[in-house]
Amino acid sequence: MKSQSEPTSDVTPDVTSDVTSDVLLSVRDLRIAFDGVAAVRGLSFDVREREVLAVVGESGAGKSLTTRALLGMLPKGATTSGTVRLRGETDIAAQRGRRIALVPQDALSALSPVHPVGDQLAAAVRSVAGVSRKEARARAVSALDRVGIPDAVRKARAYPHEYSGGMRQRAVIAMATINEPDVVVADEPTTALDAELQEQVLRVLGEQREAVGAALVLVTHDLGVVREHADRVLVMYAGRQVEQGPTERVLARPRAPYTAGLLASLPPDAPESEPGARRRRLPSIPGSPPTPDALPPGCAFAPRCPLAEDHCHQEEPGSWTADAGHDVSCHRWDEVPYPATELFLEQPV
Amino acid sequence: MSDALLDVRDLVVRYGTVTAVDHVSFTVDAGETLALNGPSGCGKSSTVAAVLQLRRPEGGEVRFEGRELTTLAERELRPLRPRMQPVFQDPYGSLSPRHRIRDAVAEPLKVQGRWNPADGPARVAELLDRVGLDPAYGDRFPHELSGGQCQRAGIARALASEPRLLVLDEPVSALDPSIRAGVLNLLTDLQDELGLAYLFICHDRAVVRHFADRAIEMRAGRLVTA
Ligand SMILES: Nc1ncnc2c1ncn2[C@@H]1O[C@H](COP(=O)(O)OP(=O)(O)OP(=O)(O)O)[C@@H](O)[C@H]1O
Ligand code: SF4
Ligand SMILES: [Mg+2]
Numbered sequence: 001m002k003s004q005s006e007p008t009s010d011v012t013p014d015v016t017s018d019v020t021s022d023v024l025l026s027v028r029d030l031r032i033a034f035d036g037v038a039a040v041r042g043l044s045f046d047v048r049e050r051e052v053l054a055v056v057g058e059s060g061a062g063k064s065l066t067t068r069a070l071l072g073m074l075p076k077g078a079t080t081s082g083t084v085r086l087r088g089e090t091d092i093a094a095q096r097g098r099r100i101a102l103v104p105q106d107a108l109s110a111l112s113p114v115h116p117v118g119d120q121l122a123a124a125v126r127s128v129a130g131v132s133r134k135e136a137r138a139r140a141v142s143a144l145d146r147v148g149i150p151d152a153v154r155k156a157r158a159y160p161h162e163y164s165g166g167m168r169q170r171a172v173i174a175m176a177t178i179n180e181p182d183v184v185v186a187d188e189p190t191t192a193l194d195a196e197l198q199e200q201v202l203r204v205l206g207e208q209r210e211a212v213g214a215a216l217v218l219v220t221h222d223l224g225v226v227r228e229h230a231d232r233v234l235v236m237y238a239g240r241q242v243e244q245g246p247t248e249r250v251l252a253r254p255r256a257p258y259t260a261g262l263l264a265s266l267p268p269d270a271p272e273s274e275p276g277a278r279r280r281r282l283p284s285i286p287g288s289p290p291t292p293d294a295l296p297p298g299c300a301f302a303p304r305c306p307l308a309e310d311h312c313h314q315e316e317p318g319s320w321t322a323d324a325g326h327d328v329s330c331h332r333w334d335e336v337p338y339p340a341t342e343l344f345l346e347q348p349v
Numbered sequence: 350m351s352d353a354l355l356d357v358r359d360l361v362v363r364y365g366t367v368t369a370v371d372h373v374s375f376t377v378d379a380g381e382t383l384a385l386n387g388p389s390g391c392g393k394s395s396t397v398a399a400v401l402q403l404r405r406p407e408g409g410e411v412r413f414e415g416r417e418l419t420t421l422a423e424r425e426l427r428p429l430r431p432r433m434q435p436v437f438q439d440p441y442g443s444l445s446p447r448h449r450i451r452d453a454v455a456e457p458l459k460v461q462g463r464w465n466p467a468d469g470p471a472r473v474a475e476l477l478d479r480v481g482l483d484p485a486y487g488d489r490f491p492h493e494l495s496g497g498q499c500q501r502a503g504i505a506r507a508l509a510s511e512p513r514l515l516v517l518d519e520p521v522s523a524l525d526p527s528i529r530a531g532v533l534n535l536l537t538d539l540q541d542e543l544g545l546a547y548l549f550i551c552h553d554r555a556v557v558r559h560f561a562d563r564a565i566e567m568r569a570g571r572l573v574t575a
Binding site for chain 2: 056058193195197224261265267280282283286288289
């Protein structure tokens with residue numbers, strides 16, 4: 001018989017109480033459903049001043065819906081419950097573009113095709129600040145300049161389609177940060193770009209965030225990006241939190257089998273010449289993620305989990321605190337080995 | 350003359366006045382994985398299209414199993430095509446949305462005159478099983494499969510042609526993180542077992558390091574020496 005600690009309540013445990021005053025954005029028991037099918041199922045987390053929170057998970061895990069909820073821009077037909085507070089305010093939509101701004105995956109969707117980029121930035125400035133047209137235009141140009149767009153004066157007069165993919169994404173970052181928001185939400189801002197541009201765009205995003213002192217919520221599926229850019233990480237699976245905590249702690253000692261499996265299945269970062277590093281089978285997570293309309297009973301990861309036991313198939317795990325600020329949702333969190341290489345090495349099919 | 354499975358020499362691809370591939374040369378041996386990297390727009394896809402003879406190059410040679418392909422007529426290419434098969438990035442893109450998985454995998458056998466009603470269905474089931482898909486999935490349509498399952502079905506379809514070379518264009522980058530390693534393992538197993546050669550396009554350096562025997566890099570249409 002293994003010992004099991006009691007689940008804490010849905011509300012994030014008070015290990016953070018000493019810094020509660022720092023909390024900018026606070027999400028409690030967020031639920032989002034379409035036609036009775038739950039896509040986000042009770043998510044709670046905080047974003048503190050100037051912190052970078054990464055949100056990782058599979059396609060369909062509910063990452064984008066969560067970011068849209070943060071911005072008060074959920075699609076029609078979505079039923080929601082729970083709360084999202086930005087500095088205590090619940091009317092987020094009213095603060096969009098001022099206190100909170102989005103960098104979407106697809107830069108084109110954030111820009112109007114029929115107006116010059118500089119005009120769009122200037123309009124964003126004038127929507128919050130009572131400045132002259134001239135002043136707004138000057139700010140637009142310097143914002144483009146800051147994100148590394150060459151010849152910003154001329155580029156400000158160009159249309160989005162005249163920008164390359166990487167430049168466009170920079171322009172969107174300029175747009176999101178021009179009013180010095182408290183929070184920037186970036187939903188996979190680089191997946192459409194190639195490796196080299198990805199690094200550049202993430203660097204620019206990081207610099208601008210620093211410059212305006214904003215917090216960043218960064219959705220990504222790249223654990224390398226998490227390691228490099230995030231202070232804390234929230235791991236999602238099938239609409240729920242699997243694990244959240246300080247990046248080093250979660251990556252160094254994941255407590256949920258899903259996180260441990262993801263880390264184990266990354267190709268080793270071995271030097272190029274190391275013999276035998278190649279061609280070894282990788283540890284891998286069997287099966288594939290469920291869709292929201294066909295969730296398994298109990299823990300949604302159970303059908304793929306090498307540690308699943310009867311209990312897991314019956315009861316959804318609550319939330320436990322593994323160590324300060326590090327919460328995990330798994331019945332067997334204190335038995336998950338690390339590294340989990342052995343656990344996820346299967347026989348050839 | 351090298352006895353490489355694929356020997357590409359001085360390949361040139363032009364679109365009007367733009368030179369997309371500028372005198373690129375490389376070889377791939379049987380059973381080997383060669384990775385081809387480079388930023389978007391550097392000419393990787395044009396190289397792949399010219400290797401597969403989906404687009405005739407403006408210059409150079411593509412020698413496959415010892416035969417020069419660029420001078421062959423389409424009629425002469427036809428029997429060789431099955432032996433070099435592409436697997437694309439978008440797992441749903443390589444399968445027709447209107448065909449059941451079973452029929453998509455059977456099609457190459459039928460087109461190549463190797464379909465036999467007596468054992469064809471069993472061969473399809475065997476191929477699906479080989480890529481780790483329950484043959485029951487044969488009844489489904491692509492949109493009824495997950496991305497990883499669809500990528501496996503695409504590989505099963507490519508295998509039906511009994512290829513020697515698979516051209517893998519970012520085969521895992523569109524897949525969910527939790528299923529990438531499984532598809533890479535499948536490719537590793539298939540190579541060990543069938544001696545397949547891979548021309549592997551991928552921008553994830555760690556994946557390339559793990560998976561490829563050698564890597565070459567393109568920039569603005571040319572190979573750069575690593
Ligand atoms: N407008 C909508 N109507 C109905 N269902 C939706 C809608 N938007 C999202 N969903 C469903 O909600 C679930 C979560 O979607 P979401 O876009 O948040 O996933 P995600 O984690 O961002 O995935 P990805 O990594 O693919 O972007 C999915 O199953 C999706 O099909
Ligand atoms: S609750 Fe059970 S099935 Fe779910 S991740 Fe933990 S051990 Fe695995
Ligand atoms: Mg998304």
